[in-house]
Amino acid sequence: MAMPEVTVLEEMLDARPNPLVQFIQLFSPKRWETQLVVLFIVSLLYGWWVSPYFLNLETFFFAGLNFGEIAIMALPMTLIIITGEIDLSVASMLGLSASTLGYLFMHGWNIWLAMGICLVVGVAGGALNGVLVTRLGLPSIAVTIGTLTLYRGIALIVLGSNTAVGFPTWTQKLSLPIGSTHIAYDFAIFVVLALIFGVVLHMTPVGRSIYAIGLQPETAFFSGIRVKRIKFSLYVISGFLCAFAGILYTFQQASSASDTGVGLELNVVAIALFGGVSIFGGRGTIFGVFVSVAIFASLQSSLTAINVSGQAQSIVTGCLLLLSVLIPNLSETVKRLRVKWFHARLRSVRRSGEVS
Amino acid sequence: MSVIDRTEAASPVTTSLFIKILKFRELAIVVAILLVFALTYFKNSSFASTASIQQMLSGPAIIIMLAVGETLVIVTRNVDLSVGSVLGLSAYLVGDLFVHYPHMPVVLALLVGLLIGLVCGVVNGVIVAYARVPALVVTLGMLYIIRGIDAIVVNGVQIQPSQIPQSFVNLGSGTILGIPILFLIAAAAVAIVGYVMRTFRPARDLYAIGSNPEAAVLAGVRVPRRVFSAFAISGALAGLGGALWLAEFATVASTAGSGYELNVVAAVVVGGVAIFGGSGTVLGAALGALLLNTIDQALVASRVSSFWNQAVAGMLLLVAIAFDRYVSVRAEKILRVEGAHRGDA
Numbered sequence: 001m002a003m004p005e006v007t008v009l010e011e012m013l014d015a016r017p018n019p020l021v022q023f024i025q026l027f028s029p030k031r032w033e034t035q036l037v038v039l040f041i042v043s044l045l046y047g048w049w050v051s052p053y054f055l056n057l058e059t060f061f062f063a064g065l066n067f068g069e070i071a072i073m074a075l076p077m078t079l080i081i082i083t084g085e086i087d088l089s090v091a092s093m094l095g096l097s098a099s100t101l102g103y104l105f106m107h108g109w110n111i112w113l114a115m116g117i118c119l120v121v122g123v124a125g126g127a128l129n130g131v132l133v134t135r136l137g138l139p140s141i142a143v144t145i146g147t148l149t150l151y152r153g154i155a156l157i158v159l160g161s162n163t164a165v166g167f168p169t170w171t172q173k174l175s176l177p178i179g180s181t182h183i184a185y186d187f188a189i190f191v192v193l194a195l196i197f198g199v200v201l202h203m204t205p206v207g208r209s210i211y212a213i214g215l216q217p218e219t220a221f222f223s224g225i226r227v228k229r230i231k232f233s234l235y236v237i238s239g240f241l242c243a244f245a246g247i248l249y250t251f252q253q254a255s256s257a258s259d260t261g262v263g264l265e266l267n268v269v270a271i272a273l274f275g276g277v278s279i280f281g282g283r284g285t286i287f288g289v290f291v292s293v294a295i296f297a298s299l300q301s302s303l304t305a306i307n308v309s310g311q312a313q314s315i316v317t318g319c320l321l322l323l324s325v326l327i328p329n330l331s332e333t334v335k336r337l338r339v340k341w342f343h344a345r346l347r348s349v350r351r352s353g354e355v356s
Numbered sequence: 357m358s359v360i361d362r363t364e365a366a367s368p369v370t371t372s373l374f375i376k377i378l379k380f381r382e383l384a385i386v387v388a389i390l391l392v393f394a395l396t397y398f399k400n401s402s403f404a405s406t407a408s409i410q411q412m413l414s415g416p417a418i419i420i421m422l423a424v425g426e427t428l429v430i431v432t433r434n435v436d437l438s439v440g441s442v443l444g445l446s447a448y449l450v451g452d453l454f455v456h457y458p459h460m461p462v463v464l465a466l467l468v469g470l471l472i473g474l475v476c477g478v479v480n481g482v483i484v485a486y487a488r489v490p491a492l493v494v495t496l497g498m499l500y501i502i503r504g505i506d507a508i509v510v511n512g513v514q515i516q517p518s519q520i521p522q523s524f525v526n527l528g529s530g531t532i533l534g535i536p537i538l539f540l541i542a543a544a545a546v547a548i549v550g551y552v553m554r555t556f557r558p559a560r561d562l563y564a565i566g567s568n569p570e571a572a573v574l575a576g577v578r579v580p581r582r583v584f585s586a587f588a589i590s591g592a593l594a595g596l597g598g599a600l601w602l603a604e605f606a607t608v609a610s611t612a613g614s615g616y617e618l619n620v621v622a623a624v625v626v627g628g629v630a631i632f633g634g635s636g637t638v639l640g641a642a643l644g645a646l647l648l649n650t651i652d653q654a655l656v657a658s659r660v661s662s663f664w665n666q667a668v669a670g671m672l673l674l675v676a677i678a679f680d681r682y683v684s685v686r687a688e689k690i691l692r693v694e695g696a697h698r699g700d701a
Contacts, residue, residue: 141435
């Protein structure tokens, strides 16, 4: 009687993942993240090929400066998409935060107090999304299209067609490199946030719960995961960070208007999806999104260097996005089509057999 | 006992009333439109002038065209985010044709727009239906690709009003019996597609797919083929919308129609089409577009700062979604009660 139990135990011990094997598997060429790193190197080589001035620290600085806000917004977006929801209101929240900051500053508020209010607005906006999605159980894509319009609308009411300028001089430092390095403030903040998000998502019970929610909401619920609370918190974090990105953006541009960041939401979603986050939830890594940001930034820099207009560059964005979902599906599709052809041939052979 | 008796006696009445309301989701939007109209009219009587009403009908015509196509796609539990870009590309290419062949017949121009859209829709459809890739990602990718192609084609050279023949511009500004031609075209699209969606089996299949894709496959519905057709038609209508855009504005830059995709989805959702598919009508979507546009104009007419438009539209969208949710929860409850009663008998 004892024998089988021992074998089962031994088998279990054998099946326990070897840390070394696990570590090596991280670099498996089958992983989307590995493919992304290769793509990133290719994009760097491409930049180097088209422009000898590409591979220097200046490019790195400006790429960090241009992509900082989008990259920061992509982090909470990643977590939200992993839970199987989406937040399309991010860019409007950025615009609302920028407009609020501009309005309060124009009306003589202390800049720090105004920034605080912006963050509160962000939290409130995120909480509204969260309540509508979790407590009322409304579909997040519809809700956040609604709040996308609503927050942009409030930004318009707050600031109208005015442009706020004349922020304190210290804020201009944010558009310069940190000290004597070539690191943009945006980029530094993004890296720190990415580390925090990465640790939380991949190394804590909360992170595991986020995956569980995305894979099977009911199962997660019955395992005692507080599905609604976690989703709600993610929306609040998203609102907070978007408001924060709005403040950064305003200081860098040294001005704020109600149309700040119009249409960025789709860029943010594109970056997250290209980073290997599944739109159905349950899959995706912070590392993938990090490399995705790097690829987009590098391609934008090299294409700008050879005078490709911003709008024409969107072809590259679109193609990358399509490839990111088509390539993993390709082998499966080919297999399915071959099975289909096989059956069709089988049928025709049978039919001809019947005739003769 | 008496409690049970009472519920049994009361339930048929509430059910029939409630189901009636459910069936007339469109009626609720019509009432909302009339309400907005009446309120604005009391504030500013010129709101009911012929010109104002004509504007109210022709203004949303293009969004209605796109919303009709988008409804077909959303009913199958997919989404088409590329419609704005398709509209822009089609508007520019048709305009460019007029620059080279100023005497092109109007019908041909509309057909060309339709074909350009059809090509884009076919690409969307092939990738979504046959490569089995999520529609949101595919059409988001296509949104960028088509907009990029548009930018390269336009290359900074806009279409000017002087380059568009008068006969085509008339299409955008003319009226028949006082009704704007643009609105008539959009209404025809709603009528035709709406009738087809009610009557014919392939169109009913779209609802089956959206309600339960696995069940649809098991019931013998040719899911890929139907989904493909929905995307192709959506693209074609967006292309036709592009030609109409050219007729209405007579000037096209590379940004034409950008951001439209979310407006269209908003109109469709306000019109009572469930974002997760399976229910909703073309007429509802069209009325949703009409309502959003009427509110826009009502705000202008009642001299509320135009800065309020977007906030009001956003609020309305949220209310519409919440209302739909409330109605469906109530309906579910009633059906459950009814089912239980039938079980008793």
